[in-house]
Amino acid sequence: MNDLLALADRHDDWEANFGFAARLAVHLGARLTGLNIYPTPAVPSGLYGAADTFAMILESVRKAETDAYAAGDAFIAWAKAQGVHAAAWQVAEGNPWTVLQRLGNRHDLLVMARDAGVADSHVELGQILLHCGLPLLLLPPAWKGPAQFDCIALAWNGTVEALRAIHAAQPLLQRARRIVILRGELRDTYAEIGWLPPFDLNAYLAFHGVQAEMQGIAESGDAAGPALLEAAHLQRADLLVMGGYGRSRFSEWMLGGATRHLLGQSTLPLLLRH
Structure with missing residues (x-):
């Protein structure tokens, strides 16, 4: 983890929006890139005064763009003041x-971080998890915990996503x-191809110099x-690692499941990978 990407909707409070990511970057000796995404203006149709409304929307979006770009130098200076050895800003x-x-x-x-003020936040977070192409470290809203994870819980059900x-x-x-x-x-082992070799998670972890305890669920x-x-x-873990959408994405999205629940409800930091 030499290059961290941190996403936040706002850039008016660096500590509140990027503080954890900066501390994690220092802990890992990693580069930190802050990211701000502003929405594409939507074109209203079929309404009286739609042209004027769109002009106002466009002006607001362009101001958001200008402000976001202007924040870059301040972000880099703040990150370096926190001890981050290399920082960048993307809009x-x-x-x-x-x-x-x-x-x-x-x-x-x-x-x-999950936004506590957004209803059904798991919907957008699910899309991000499915499409971002990299591991997602998702924090509970306004998380103030340390960037050092002393006890890590690994959710294991034998799936490719979990590994x-x-x-x-x-x-x-x-x-x-x-x-x-x-x-x-x-x-179900019968769902796997028969000639695949068996997998021992404890042996895999031990090979990487990691010793783990086992707790059944x-x-x-x-x-x-x-x-x-x-x-x-109960294990006093400060991070839960799990695969995203271990069964078919459609069934978990429509019927519920561990990923869907934790995306919207977790009170611990999650590290997820689809």
């Missing part, structure tokens, strides 16, 4: 998942004091999300 127009689909290829980790998330978390696992595997119901389906969160809290 883009559009919806976040489309922008991140391109920017994600340049970075190792996306850091952002991908654990692999992405390696730089954090190497620095943690304690690792706990929260082992849920493993995916009985619940599955809609109950898995709350159960994972409760178990992580």
Whole structure:
């Protein structure tokens, strides 16, 4: 994790919007890029005075663009004052998942916080997770915790997505004091190709110099999300690592599931990878 990308909607309070990402960048010795995305103006139609309304919208968007670009020098100066060795500032127009689909290829980790004021925030966060192309470190609203994760919980159900998330978390696992595997119901082995070799998570972690404890989780389906969160809290974990959309994305999105629940409700930082 040598290059962090931090997304926030505002640039009027660097500490509130980017403070955690800056501390994490210092902890990892990583470069930090701050990102501000402003919306593409929507063209109203079929309304009296639509042209005037659109002109006002366009003016507001262009002001947001100008202000965002003007904030770049202040962000870089602030980040360096926090101890970040290299910092940059990016501004883009559009919806976040489309922008991140391109920017994600340049970075190792996306850091952002869930917005408590947005209803159904899991919808946009789900789109970001699916399209950003890199691990997502999602913080609860107004999170003030330390950037050092002493105890990390790993949600494990044997899926490709779960292993991908654990692999992405390696730089954090190497620095943690304690690792706990929260082992849920493993995916049906008959759904896998028969000649694939068996996988031992403990052996994989040990190969990377990581020793882990094991804790079973009985619940599955809609109950898995709350159960994972409760178990992580009981283990005093300060980070939960999990795969995103372990079963089909459509079924989890429509019917519920661990990813959907935790995207909208987690009270712990999450590291997710689709």
